[in-house]
Amino acid sequence: MELRHLQHFVAVAEDQHFTRAAERLMVSQSGLSASIRALERELGTPLFVRTTRRVTLTEAGRALLTEAERILAGVRAAHEAVAAVQGVLRGTLSIGTEQCIAGVDVARLLAAFRRRHPDVEIRLRQWGSGALAEEVAAGRLDLAFAYRTETDSDQLRSVSLTVEPMTVLCHPEHRLARAGAPVTPADLGGEVFVDFHPDWGPRRSTDAAFAAAGVRRTVALELNDVHSLLDLVDENLGIAVVPRHFRHKRETLTALPLKDTAEAVYETVALLPAPQATSPAARALMNLLEQEGA
Known part of the structure; x- marks a missing residue:
């Protein structure tokens, strides 16, 4: 199973459309379709239900999506960890937040982070606290600022703000x-x-x-x-x-x-994955938060 097949699969699942996914990935639509077919052949099952307007995940596709996102997040974290050891912080910081969260000025914190680490791409999503906790636990967000919704687990820990x-x-x-x-x-x-x-x-x-x-x-x-x-x-x-x-x-x-x-x-908290799964960018952001009291 090739990583690019998983990347293509996740893109189609997110966009629910082959043409839009191909444009985002900057690959040909025929190449993207061939990649998905190769993945389906390898797994021995259809991953999408295709219609003229959009595509939707099959039950097997939904099961694969969770694992594919986790695998790709792990690969990204590995690349970023090596870069951090070499003294360069780069990659992507995916962060989530509720509206008007207390204990942290998110805009000011991200601005300070960008000044220090201009090679890191910042992605911000705004959801409710329950959804944010699920996204961090699943590896789709590096960290989130939210209301404390549950106790810590192997996949999720919280730092009180x-x-x-x-x-x-x-x-x-x-x-x-x-x-x-x-x-x-x-x-x-x-x-x-x-x-x-x-x-x-x-x-x-x-x-x-x-x-x-x-x-x-x-x-x-x-x-x-x-x-x-x-x-x-x-x-x-x-x-x-x-x-x-x-x-x-x-x-x-x-x-x-x-x-x-x-x-x-x-209680406002920062939600993070387990320490060994926390990305270098997320650790840098939390260090900055502690230093500046943002």
């Missing part, structure tokens, strides 16, 4: 704002909530706190953008439970402490 309480945001004319007192989940049982999708860290933290308190809540307005969430609360369409640092993003809103909830803590 900051811990902060959750805060209730509401419109100044809302009854909670007029009372001006800290609130408990029980005080919010009948409220309309604005919140993120379930994979996001703030949503996970809030869901855990309300579940621990035995209080059901209904998220009527669900989205995946911080500023849209603040806009909806600013129009008095609902309240939101968010990490405390969000209160500085919209000074017109009233922020109230959420009490009696030991689970309502938002």
Whole structure:
């Protein structure tokens, strides 16, 4: 099995289209098709279901994709490790992050990293914390900044960056704002909530706190953008439970402490693979983060 066959297979799986994958790889479409057919012959099974509009993975293809990505990530890490020993950091840094993460200024950190290591290509993806953890564990991301979603494992470890309480945001004319007192989940049982999708860290933290308190809540307005969430609360369409640092993003809103909830803590972490699998670029970024306190 040749590495280029795996590279071609992964590209087609990502693009779900032979022409687009060929253009990205800068190879001929006929050459790409021949490479995939050779891989299918070697494995003795089709890897794609082909239609006139796109291609989709078969069950065998889905199984291969996970392993192919892991193999290619290992090969890339090997090349980068040798370059690092020779005193040159190059290759690719694939990083993921949630929106408006606390404890790290991602843009400033990446800018400082690029100044120090201009030969490293930076790739950035933004997802929810659950997806980020899966991507790092699978080797598709070198590291990610996210909400702590699980305990450490053989494939995933976490480095704590900051811990902060959750805060209730509401419109100044809302009854909670007029009372001006800290609130408990029980005080919010009948409220309309604005919140993120379930994979996001703030949503996970809030869901855990309300579940621990035995209080059901209904998220009527669900989205995946911080500023849209603040806009909806600013129009008095609902309240939101968010990490405390969000209160500085919209000074017109009233922020109230959420009490009696030991689970309502938002811990930001850097998610990394096991030490032996951590890329030189990821280690350099974490060293820079520690040095500059970005």
